[in-house]
Amino acid sequence: MEETGYILIKPSQIYLFKKTPFYSEAKEGTFILYKESGITIERERVKEKNHPNLYIAAKDKNAALIELSSALNMDLVKNIASKGLISVKKALCRIVEEALSPHQVTMLPTLPDTIEILVEGYAKDHKSIEYLTRIAGNSTIVTEHTVNVMALTLQYCFFHNFDENRIRQLALCGLLHDIGTSRIDKAILEAPQKLTDKEFKIYAEHTVLGHNLIITETDFDISVATIALEHHERVDGSGYPNGTTKITSDSRLIGIIDCYESLAYRDKTFRKAKTPFDTLSLIKEEVKTGRFDKETFKNFTSCLTK
Numbered sequence: 001m002e003e004t005g006y007i008l009i010k011p012s013q014i015y016l017f018k019k020t021p022f023y024s025e026a027k028e029g030t031f032i033l034y035k036e037s038g039i040t041i042e043r044e045r046v047k048e049k050n051h052p053n054l055y056i057a058a059k060d061k062n063a064a065l066i067e068l069s070s071a072l073n074m075d076l077v078k079n080i081a082s083k084g085l086i087s088v089k090k091a092l093c094r095i096v097e098e099a100l101s102p103h104q105v106t107m108l109p110t111l112p113d114t115i116e117i118l119v120e121g122y123a124k125d126h127k128s129i130e131y132l133t134r135i136a137g138n139s140t141i142v143t144e145h146t147v148n149v150m151a152l153t154l155q156y157c158f159f160h161n162f163d164e165n166r167i168r169q170l171a172l173c174g175l176l177h178d179i180g181t182s183r184i185d186k187a188i189l190e191a192p193q194k195l196t197d198k199e200f201k202i203y204a205e206h207t208v209l210g211h212n213l214i215i216t217e218t219d220f221d222i223s224v225a226t227i228a229l230e231h232h233e234r235v236d237g238s239g240y241p242n243g244t245t246k247i248t249s250d251s252r253l254i255g256i257i258d259c260y261e262s263l264a265y266r267d268k269t270f271r272k273a274k275t276p277f278d279t280l281s282l283i284k285e286e287v288k289t290g291r292f293d294k295e296t297f298k299n300f301t302s303c304l305t306k
Contacts, residue, residue, distance in 0.1 A: 180210025
């Protein structure tokens, strides 16, 4: 069934569209064509806000999201070419922010293109990937966390000389491991205090939600969905959502990277981010108790301490 109505465009995205027609509201509930397909509104005009609120027709939503994704990836290519890591981090966060937004699943199939751009751009410049994780941005906690996990995954893969197909696959897994959070209330995701038991139970559902979303909305390899489901499982069965001890090796890896990033890069009201050394020391204690796999931890540590 074709969608009806109109969707407001974010001002920061207006200049990225060429093929998609824009509409403006003539009077309440009545929309008229503002920009035909094939025309771009200049960036300077967007900055000066020299236009009314602009909308796309709901029937054009999927095509518009694909065009948006393509434009954002082209922006990423330009930033990598200019060797500006701060701009690259911002561009990546922007792509992830859009892809992980609720009801924007049309953009998910274009994420491998983003991975391809990164792999090609940094295959011979591994240090840049390492530095990328250290750059703080102004995006949401979930967005920055996702980008950092993906970058740390790339750092691991490059260090251990994985072949490019394997690198792309694992990087995509890192990028989408937390996609289920797009279905969780933002107030819970960005709570300034520790979650209550009830809130944590809701938060923990992001693993199942992410797995199901990837299965139903994409044709990605099953490993991507598996890692979304398993990255909070632990080898001693103390994790969630299923408390299983049978965890894939890739899930063990992303689980450690996810934990490391949260501790080392994430300031919270109730605790400060820890140094990399202190973070690894904490995780090492978890290895000793059997929560994390010893060999996986050893291999991850080696890529950080080279």
